[in-house]
Amino acid sequence: MGESVLRERAAVMVERQAKACAVLGSPLYAALLGRVAQDIREDGPCAEAVAGYENAPEDDVVALRLLGGVHALALAGRAPGLAAHYPSTGGTFDPGRPDAGWPAFREAVADELEWVRDWMTRPPQTNEVGRASLLITGLLAAVRAVPLPVRLFELGSSAGLNLRADHFRYVSDDFSWGPVDSAVVLEDLWREAPPRWLVKTAQDHPALTVLERRGCDPTPLDPLSPEGQLILRAYVWPDQSHRAARLDGALRLAAQVPAEIGALGAADFLSGVELEPGTLTVVWHSIMSQYVPAGEWARVEGELERLTADSTPDAGFAHISFEPRGVGEQHRFSLTLRLAGAEELTLAAAHPHGLPAYEIPPTTP
Numbered sequence: 459m460g461e462s463v464l465r466e467r468a469a470v471m472v473e474r475q476a477k478a479c480a481v482l483g484s485p486l487y488a489a490l491l492g493r494v495a496q497d498i499r500e501d502g503p504c505a506e507a508v509a510g511y512e513n514a515p516e517d518d519v520v521a522l523r524l525l526g527g528v529h530a531l532a533l534a535g536r537a538p539g540l541a542a543h544y545p546s547t548g549g550t551f552d553p554g555r556p557d558a559g560w561p562a563f564r565e566a567v568a569d570e571l572e573w574v575r576d577w578m579t580r581p582p583q584t585n586e587v588g589r590a591s592l593l594i595t596g597l598l599a600a601v602r603a604v605p606l607p608v609r610l611f612e613l614g615s616s617a618g619l620n621l622r623a624d625h626f627r628y629v630s631d632d633f634s635w636g637p638v639d640s641a642v643v644l645e646d647l648w649r650e651a652p653p654r655w656l657v658k659t660a661q662d663h664p665a666l667t668v669l670e671r672r673g674c675d676p677t678p679l680d681p682l683s684p685e686g687q688l689i690l691r692a693y694v695w696p697d698q699s700h701r702a703a704r705l706d707g708a709l710r711l712a713a714q715v716p717a718e719i720g721a722l723g724a725a726d727f728l729s730g731v732e733l734e735p736g737t738l739t740v741v742w743h744s745i746m747s748q749y750v751p752a753g754e755w756a757r758v759e760g761e762l763e764r765l766t767a768d769s770t771p772d773a774g775f776a777h778i779s780f781e782p783r784g785v786g787e788q789h790r791f792s793l794t795l796r797l798a799g800a801e802e803l804t805l806a807a808a809h810p811h812g813l814p815a816y817e818i819p820p821t822t823p
Contacts, residue, residue, distance in 0.1 A: 464512035465505055468520065469495040472508075475521035479695070482809060486544075486697040489556035490563055491521055503568035511578060517748040519582055522693070527577025528566055530692035536573070537566035544696035551697050577692075581749050583679055584693045585616035587704040588812035589744040589780055590623035591647045592793045594635070595656060595806060595815070596778035597624075597666070597740060599795050602659045604774035606738040607667040611731055613724040613758070614746025615673025617681035617690055619708040621717040624666050626708075630814075635660040641707035649816045653806075669737060671717035674727035678719040681712040701811065724750055725757035733765065733773040741765070742778035745791070745810055762796075769798030780812070792818070 476491035497504040504524070511520045531537040532547045541547035543559030552558055567574055601608065612621050627640035630647035633656060679686035687709060694701045720727060724743075733739050741762065747755060762777050769775040776797050783792040783804075791810050796802040808815035 461501075465498050465501065468505070468508050468512040469498040471514075471516065472498065472521045474516070475519065482811060484695040484697055485553060485556045486551055486559070487525060487695050490560060491525070493557055493560040493563070494521070494524070497564060503564060503571065506571060507567050507574045507578065520578070522582045523578045523580070524567075524574065525695075526582055526689075526692045527574040528563060529696055530577065530688055531566050531570050531573060532696070533688055533691055536570060537562065540566045545699055546691070546694070546696040546702055549696075580677065582693050583616045583677075583689050584745070585619050585679075585690055585705075586701070586745070586811050587619055587626070587642060587708045588644065588701065590620045590626055590642075590812070591628055591644050592780040592806060592808055592812050592815060593620060593742050593744060593778060594623050594626070594628060596742065596776075596780075596793055596795045598635070598656060598659045598663060599803075599805060600738065600740060600774075600776035600778065600797065601663055601666060602655070603797055603800075604738045604771075604776065605663075606736065606772075606774055607669050609670040609734065609737050609739045610668055610672070611670075611727075611739065611741045612673035613727065613741065613743035614749065615675045615678065615717075615719050617679040617686055617712070618671070618673045618717040618719045619681060619690075619705075619712060620744070621671040621673055621719075622708065622711045622715045624668055625711050625715055633657050633660060635664070641710045642704055643707075644704070644813065646814055649814045653817045671715070673717065673719045674722040674724060675719060676721065676723055678721055681709055723754055725754050725761060728758060728761035728765070731761070731765065733768050733770075733775055735773045738774040738776060739765065740776045740778060742780075744780040744812075745782075747779075747781050766796065766798050774798065780808075782810075 472491050472495040476488045480488035494504045514520050532541040532544050539562035542549045545551050626642040627636040629645045630652050633652035694705055765775045779794045783790055790807050792804050793806040794802050794804050804818045806815040806817050
């Protein structure tokens, strides 16, 4: 395949991500990625940055890797010209000129190519706190059915911020749940009224007993370290200050609420999980299955089947997933719950950052 053909394929992938950023509320990234695509076609520094990734699967989100690496430069003080255009670094974003930072972006890529190329090797470590709203919805549904103390296990945890999800505050219309003084407050959770069953369950279970918090990730991050915090902040889009604020709060909570994250793949991690009497063992994950090779995911499904089969009324098991699901020719990011002896339920759907959600019938889990 010729170089021009490869560059065109990379440019098209970047343009698709630009459209997604526009839909997900980042006019800054939508505009910058449009210029990145042009630069790739013209064999500029961005073409050199993504060289070797032109044939990568769409799920490798090459454009987000590039954006994360460049954002990290600005956050680390290595690209002051670009930082002047990023709200996340105290800069000014002009909605009337959303690509005003493009010359500084291109210069940062050219000047720090080695840094950017290193960042291209790692999958995005988003650890999006907004997804906790979906995960907690699934957890409340599980506890409603199996009212036992919880042991919480997460696949693809990154820094494990969402393992502290029961310490966040959730507010939407007549629904509220979680500590009123939480450092993380998630608001406007639902497009319409929250599901009636969820409001009632929150009233019946104002707090949960979580006995254990464990997760896994092939390359886990330490949320208490400067390096881990830089990586997490780098993957929050610079013009989305609400997401940055949620992340800052979650990092403060991480220092207060212990959680154990092992450097393991999802299948190997699950193979060491056993059910315990008197508890509800919960395995959850969000927007991570696309990064797991098909063979390993088949092993994950086998381990989930094992745990489901081992479940008893006194040693319960629940599988909660917020992942893309095929709906016709489209994908919908769906929240599902499976309990032993029951069919998998689709409880809600939302965009990939988690807020707001909308209920999927049937309304009663």
